[in-house]
Amino acid sequence: MPREILVAEAAGFCFGVKKAIQKAESMDQAFIFGSLIHNPQEVERLSKMKKHIVHDLEEIDGNQVVITAHGLDIKKIEEMKSKNFDIIDTTCPLVTRIYKEGWKLESQGFQIVIIGDPNHVEVKGIASRMKNPIIVYEESDLIGLKPHAKIGVICQSTLLLEKFDKFVHILQGYCDQVVAINTICKPTKDRQTSAALLAQQVDLMIVIGGRNSSNTHKLAQTCQTYLPLKTFHVETASELQPQWFHNQKKVGITAGASTPDYLIQECIEKIQSFDLIVPAS
Numbered sequence: 001m002p003r004e005i006l007v008a009e010a011a012g013f014c015f016g017v018k019k020a021i022q023k024a025e026s027m028d029q030a031f032i033f034g035s036l037i038h039n040p041q042e043v044e045r046l047s048k049m050k051k052h053i054v055h056d057l058e059e060i061d062g063n064q065v066v067i068t069a070h071g072l073d074i075k076k077i078e079e080m081k082s083k084n085f086d087i088i089d090t091t092c093p094l095v096t097r098i099y100k101e102g103w104k105l106e107s108q109g110f111q112i113v114i115i116g117d118p119n120h121v122e123v124k125g126i127a128s129r130m131k132n133p134i135i136v137y138e139e140s141d142l143i144g145l146k147p148h149a150k151i152g153v154i155c156q157s158t159l160l161l162e163k164f165d166k167f168v169h170i171l172q173g174y175c176d177q178v179v180a181i182n183t184i185c186k187p188t189k190d191r192q193t194s195a196a197l198l199a200q201q202v203d204l205m206i207v208i209g210g211r212n213s214s215n216t217h218k219l220a221q222t223c224q225t226y227l228p229l230k231t232f233h234v235e236t237a238s239e240l241q242p243q244w245f246h247n248q249k250k251v252g253i254t255a256g257a258s259t260p261d262y263l264i265q266e267c268i269e270k271i272q273s274f275d276l277i278v279p280a281s
C-alpha cells in the first residue's frame with residue numbers, strides 16, 4: 001500500500017508574503033531592501049526576474065525601493081525619504097498592528113518589552129518605533145531584568161506560542177503589572193497549531209523552508225516536540241533521503257510562511273517516487 005502523505009491544513013505562503021511578492025512581480029524592475037522572503041530558492045527565482053535584494057541604498061539603480069512584509073527600522077525609512085526615494089511599502093498589516101499595540105501601551109505608561117529575535121528585521125523595526133524598549137529572546141535575557149512597575153509585552157509576529165506564554169509568566173515575577181498583547185499573527189498561529197496537530201497523527205514530519213526562515217525553524221521545533229527523531233527540515237526536495245521513509249506509513253508535511261507552493265509540490269512528488277524504490281536492507 002502506498003504511504004499516505006498529509007499536508008498541514010495551514011502551510012506555506014501567508015497572505016502578507018504573497019502580497020509583497022505580487023507587488024514586486026508587478027514592477028518591471030525592483031530593488032528590495034533586505035530579504036523580501038526568507039527562502040533562498042524564491043529569492044533566486046525573483047532575482048532572475050530583475051527583483052534585486054539590496055542591503056545598502058547605494059546599490060539601488062533608480063529611485064524606487066521596496067520595503068518588505070516584515071517592515072524596516074524607521075530610521076532607515078527616514079533616510080530613504082531624505083534621499084527622495086519612492087518607497088513601495090509592503091509591510092504586512094499584522095506587523096503594523098504590533099507598532100500600534102506598542103504605542104498604545106507606551107501611552108499608558110508601560111515599559112515596552114519585545115519578545116523576539118533582536119537581529120530580525122521585524123524586531124528592529126518594532127524596536128525603532130518604541131521609546132526605550134527592552135528586547136528579550138533567550139531565557140537568559142530575562143535574568144537580572146530591572147524591576148518595573150508596569151510592563152507592556154508585545155512580540156515578533158512569528159514567535160512560538162509556547163515561548164510567549166512562558167516569557168510572560170516569568171515577567172510577571174518581575175513587576176506588579178504586566179499587560180501582555182500576543183501579537184503573533186494568525187497565519188503563524190494557524191501554521192503552528194496545524195503542524196502540532198499533524199505531527200501527532202503521522203509517523204514522520206517533513207518541514208519545508210529556508211534555513212534562514214525563523215518561522216520555519218519554529219515549525220520544526222514544534223514538530224520535534226512530538227517526533228524528536230523523525231522531524232526533518234529541508235529546503236528543497238533534493239535533500240529528501242529515501243531511507244527516512246522506510247516503513248513510515250504516514251508522512252506529514254508542513255512549510256513556513258515563506259515557502260512557495262511549488263517547493264511543497266516537488267517534495268510531495270519526490271516522496272511519492274520513493275514508493276517505487278526498494279530500500280536497501
Ligand code: SF4
Nearest residue numbers: 014016017092157185
Ligand atoms: S508571517 Fe504574519 S506578519 Fe509576517 S507577513 Fe505573514 S501574515 Fe504578515
